[in-house]
C-alpha cells in the first residue's frame with residue numbers, strides 16, 4: 001500500500017467512526033447518513049484511491065479543477081456533487097459531469113441548469129443552498145438564498161425540465177445570529193426541509209456539516225455530510 005493510500009484509509013476510518021458515533025448518539029441508523037468526500041484542491045489520483053476504498057460520493061467547488069478531474073475519473077463508479085458558487089457560464093461544463101448541484105441559489109441559475117441538462121439529455125439533482133446569514137430572500141456572503149426565497153426557488157426547480165428537486169444544503173454561517181451555533185443552524189435547515197417536504201415529498205436530502213461540525217449536523221438530522229479536510233488533510237492555501 002502506498003503512503004497516501006494508508007493515510008487516506010486511516011483518515012476515512014476516523015471519519016467513519018465519528019459518523020457512526022454521532023448516529024448512535026442521535027438514535028439514528030448509520031445508513032441514514034451519506035458521506036460525501038470533498039476532494040477540491042486534491043488530485044485525481046486521490047479520488048481514485050478514495051474510490052478503491054469504497055467512497056461513492058465526491059464533491060468539488062470549482063469547475064476549472066473539477067472538470068478535468070471528473071474526466072480523468074470517468075471510469076470510476078462515483079457520483080459527483082458540485083458544491084461551489086456557480087456562474088452561469090460554467091453551467092454547461094458542470095452539467096457534463098455533476099450528478100448533483102448543491103449550490104442552487106437563484107432563478108437565473110435554475111434556467112441555465114435546466115437548459116443545459118435538457119441539451120445534454122441528463123437529469124441533474126438540485127439542492128437549494130440556504131444562506132442562514134442572509135436577509136429574507138437576499139443572497140448570502142458565500143452563496144445561498146435567504147430563508148424567504150427557498151420555496152419559490154424550489155418550486156421553480158421542481159417545474160424545470162432536466163432538473164430534479166432533491167433537497168436543501170447549507171454551510172454553517174460565520175456571521176449573523178447563527179455564528180458559532182452550528183447545531184441551531186442545522187436544526188433550522190431541518191425545519192425548512194420538513195416544510196419543503198410537505199409540497200415536495202421526494203426532496204428529502206439535507207446536506208449539512210463539514211469536518212469540524214459533522215456531529216452537529218448528524219444530531220440535527222442531516223442525510224449528507226460533506227467532509228474534506230478530515231479525510232484528505234488541510235488544504236494548501238484557499239479552497
Ligand SMILES: *Cc1c(COP(=O)(O)O)cnc(C)c1O
Pocket residue numbers: 038040061083084171209210211212226227228229230239
Ligand atoms: C470545502 C467545503 C466543504 C468541506 O470542508 P472541510 O472543512 O474541508 O471538511 C464542505 N462544503 C462546502 C460547500 C465546501 O466548499
